[in-house]
Amino acid sequence: MRNSFIYTILGGALLLGTACEKEIDLNLNGNDNKYVIEGVLTDNKGGCSVKISRTKNFDGDNEFNGVAGASVKIWSGTDTTLLSETTAGVYTAPELSGVSGTTYGLLVTIDGEQITAMSRMPTKVPFTNLDVLDEDLFGDLTKIATVSFKDPAGEANYYRFRQYLNGRAIKSYWVRNDDLTNGNDITARLYIFGDANDDDENELKSGDEVTVDMMNIDADVYKYFYSLSNSATGESNSATPANPVSNIKGNAIGYFSAQTIETKTVIVP
Amino acid sequence: MKSKLLLIAVSLMALQATAQQKHTISGTIKSKAKGETLIGATVRISGGGGTTTNEYGFYSITLADGKHKLEYTSMGLQATTLEFTLRKDTTINISLEDESVSLGAVTITGTSTKRSLSAPQMGLEKLTAKEMKNVPVLLGERDAIKVIQLLPGIKSAGDGNAGMFVRGGAADQNLILLDEAPVYNASHLLGFFSTFNSDAIKDIAVYKGGMPAQYGGRLSSVLDIKMNDGNNQDFGVSGGIGLISAKLNVEGPIQKDKSSFLISGRRTYADMFLRLSNDSSLNNNTLYFYDINAKMNYELGKKDKLYLSGYFGKDKLGVGDLFGLKWGNTTGTLRWNHIFNNKLFSNTSLIYSNYDYTVSINSGSVSADIYSKIRDYNLKEELQWYPSSNHSVRFGFNTIYHTITPGQVTTSETSQINSRTLENRHSWENAIYASDSWKMSDRLSMTYGLRLSTFSVLGKGDFFNIDQNGKILDTLSYKKGEFVKTYVNLEPRLAISYKVNTTSSIKASYVRNAQNLHLISNSTTSSPTDKWVASTNIIKPEISDQYSIGFYKDLFGGDYELTVETYYKSLQNQIDYRDGANVNSVSNAIESELLFGKGRAYGIEWLFKKRVGKFNGWVSYTLSKTERKIDGINNNDWYNARQDRTHDIAIVAIYQLSKKWTLSANWIYYTGDAVTYPSGKYNIDGQTVYYYTGRNAYRMPDYHRLDLGATLQLKQRKRWSSELAFSLYNAYGRENAYTITFQDSKDDPNKTVAKQTALFKFIPSISYNFKF
Secondary structure (H helix, E strand, O other), X not given: OXXXXXXXXXXXXXXXXXXXXXXXXXXXXXXXXXXXXXXXXXXXXXXOEEEEEEOEEOOOOOOOOEOOOOEEEEEEOOEEEEOEEEEOOEEEOOOOOOOOOOEEEEEEEEOOEEEEEEEEOOOOOOEEEEEEEEEEEOOEEEEEEEEEEEOOOOOOOEEEEEEEEOOXXXXXXXXXXXXOOOOOEEEEEOOOOOHHHHOHHHOOOOOOEEEEEXXXXXXXXXXXXXXXXXXXXXXXXXXXXXXXXXXXXXXXXXXXXXXXXXXXXXXXX | OHHHXXXXXXXXXXXXXXXXXXXXXXXXXXXXXXXXEOOOOEEEEOOOOEEEOOOOOEEEEEEEOXXXXXXXXXXXXXXXXXXXXXXXXXEXXXXXXXXXXXXXXXXXXXXXXXXOXXXXXXXXXXXXXXXXXXXXXXXXOOOHHHHHOOOOOEEEOOOOOOOEEEOOOOHXXXXXXXXXXXXXXXXXXXXXXXXXXXXXXXXXXXXXXXXXOOOOOOOOEEEXXXXXXXXXXXXXXXXXXXXXXXXXXXXXXXXXXXXXXXXXXXXXXXHHHHHHOOOHHHHOEEEEEEEEEEEEEEEEEOOEEEEEEEEEEEEEEEEOOOEEEEEEEEEEEEEEEEEEEOOEEEEEEEEEEEEEEEXXXXXXXXXXXXXXXXXXXXXXXXXXXXXXXXXXXXXXXXXXXXXXXXXXXXXXOOOOOXXXXXXXXEEEEEEEEEXXXXXXXXXXXXXXXXXXXXXXXXXXXXXXXXOOOOOEEEEEEEOOOOEEEEEEEEEEEEEEEEEEEOOEEEEEEEEEEEEOEEEEOOOOOOOOOOEEEEOOOOOOOEEEEEEEEEEEEEEHHHOEEEEEEEEEEEEEEEEEEOOOOOOOOOOOOHHHHEEEEEEEEEEEXXXXXXXXXXXXXXXXXXXXXXXXXXXXXXXXXXXXXXXXOOEEEEEEEEEEOOOOEEEEEEEEEXXXXXXXXXXXXXXXXXXXXXXXXXXXXXXXXXXXEEEEEEEEEOOOOOOOEEEEEEEEEOOOOOOOEEEEEEEEOOOOOOOEEEEEEEOOOXXXXXXXXXXX
């Protein structure tokens, strides 16, 4: 919501004056090529993957350059699964799935260095419905993907959503908690703000296919994505820019999430 | 403490008592045209010595009996001389005439108040409404704070922004007083304008250091703004119409010579332009503010005067029905001046201050209002005692009851959001103080004082014990009125001046300040929804110690002034958010989102000013450094505060071309703010995420711009005068970065780019002002 009034200032200034944008060259250096871990375990088989890469220079490309040759294990209690490297830097265990209420550990060993993380797979909240609704947004009638579910009372729930338009993931993060909505029937709109909003390709039109993944995540992973979307997306931040608060221990950044997932697809009316 | 100091003062005076009979002259100095009392007007005694009027125009001076020549002067007014034989205590009230009226033509002999070489006060900048008049500003909206930002040691919070940073302090470390009432958010329209309507302002004093003991509660500065009293001679109307706002000011006598009133209002109409726009994303939006200043004074008798003044302002911002934000300040001050005798002046003030905001969200099934406020009831008593011509003593007390409503979420029945109310926080702030300005010799003067402040956190409410990671260990519940914690701070204030010769002096000062109300902000730009939080059992009072030394020189017969001041400030118990803190969290335990640490700031400031003549203005230069060290941020190392700017230059020039035309220009340059830029990037779930290595380790591009202004005085008749004011903000169209963002390139998604947004470039304006 803070962003929207930053847009209003910019809008006001645009009108009063001549707000203008341009690309500039900044000398951004001092990157130490830290390990980046993106570890996911879901309640479905085939959903387990751990990606290992390194941070890149700002001027570098956006390709994924995996770090090969690591030992990657996911464990719970006394069960340990060794993941196998499918492509460079991508480690999977196709038969591994998780169970709500169980805590899982991640153990990565690269060049003798150990990186660990823990995550508890939360209760799965049923994804009741996916709709696309019209809303008057900044004066334009805009089509917006809307998810419905019933938040369970009696526990703290954290949600993350991913939205695809005609099979292509929209570059935006949607996370929410139930701090002010505990126990309610929720219909949540997945607004597309920020950079992703500038892109006409991200506009929902009749006949488009919209897919949404609804994930239940634990409190630490929520904190990771909340802080990431507030302070590390490079946009006009509502918070001082900072690295997201990670649940990874050791000389690495990123996250490890044991999460539930449910997917729905709808054709835009 | 108070009585001890008084005792010292009394005994010091006793030492100086001589056999010669002495008597006291006291009175009030006013302007003849309007009957406004004059602040800081000078009474000079031939043969040496003198005094200045206090904030209510009162003066008192004790002299040996005999023949004296008294000269009364005040900036922009005609000096009056009086010869007089002193035999008994005497009251002399003086009204000074306008210079322009008496000479029949506009001449400028002084555009700004002469700073005093001999007074120990340093770090003080004074401005009058007249001085602000000709400096070009954004959109022609005359704004006291934007002129103040052109002085050394005072930095603007951003392009076109009315927020300010003083000597490395944060925006919330400025005590902003409007007729003694604290103003908690002094900005309109998200910071582009200040809440102070220049039409209603009489006098502005900014203390950057060496704050006298009567001020307390903020670390970095005191901005003491006094409203006009209202014309008690004639009924008058003035007003102006500009590009974005219109204003009207009405004043007049209630009883001639004795009492008067003033009402001043303004409203912006930028939102009407928004409506004209074809862009549907703009014309549905609301964006305006209005404010009203009102004041009246009433003379109860020769020795008693009542003042009632108030301010009311409101901002409204809305994005269609989707999102709304309203905020505003209300202040009220009732004052009673009483002259006990010709040596003792008393002022009692009853003050109310309120700031609140409401955020409304209305999107489909989600609708909620979030309301927050801070409210003060405040009683102040101050006595000013002029025991001899070498001493002037102030002492008094101040007691404030604060109530903070941190957040109240109200929703409609159909909304999916649950209502929630955070507990109100109550606190009681007290201070007693005493200070004495002592003229030790012709060369040496000293002001020494002490302020004892206490801050009590009161129930009812839940307070917490938390661990290092911000986790709540246990909850302590307190009943209504129960004391949770009391902080006591002793704040010494000391200033010394030594007059080297008739044209130069050296001053030094030390001041300690304590601050118990903190504005918690995580954003890179200030927002009306930043939270005011009082000290708690965990949040300790912020404390600053400032040491400064200055050199002052009058050049070319006093037409030019050179001021050089240097300072070192150390700050304790500074506050910042933890990384990843939920800024909009609706939780009672805000402490679990905070980190605490220390700060330091130092710098040197030069001001070279031409005070008089057709051509006048100033050059100011500040070289400074401001850092913070907070455990949990930047690997616990020192880092640049956001407001750290190495160089800051302002040049202001005003030229009176003819009777009709006044031209002006200012040029500003400063080192870009310290900011956090990414040092690298990586990929999370198919999206580029930026990697940061140090807090505020990079710089925004350097900022500079030139503004031009011109004022055309239109035909003047006896009772009617009007003028046209033109200005061009950012005349050479420098694109100064307002924000810099990082994103995947639109042309090549495999690359990332930095993109800068500049706000104001060639902003012309015209406004028409009138007076009758």
